[in-house]
Amino acid sequence: MANLIVRNIDDNIVDALKARAGKHGRSAEAEHRLILESALLGPVKKSFAQALKSIPDVGDDSDFERINDNAGDRDVFN
Template sequence: MANLIVRNIDEAVVVALKKRAGQHGISAEAEHRKILEQALLRLPRKPFAEVLRQIPNVGNDSDFERIQDDRASQIFD
């Protein structure tokens, strides 16, 4: 693994990093690694509208209407 040194960080950023690390119960260094991994290695999320557009058209709404079956209610009574 490589080492990374970051210099000239604003004190407010350092304080926020330490606070966040404390909330997660890890060291500031571990929190720093976690933030970098999340920012750089996670795949970008697609907007919900784009996901919906990718759903194939599989029929009309009426094809999926719920039919009331009285027999099911008799079984569980």
């Protein structure tokens, strides 16, 4: 594995990293690794086809037919 050195980091960022690491019960170095991993190797985006396939079947088209209640006969803003 490689080593990574990051120079000239603002003290506020270092403090935030240490606080976040403490909150998660990890060292700052371990937290830094996880942040880099999630930012660079995070979840792979689904294709549009995969997203469509993941939509659950919620019924027949007839379940969603529009009911005509003669709304055109009245002014809906009054």
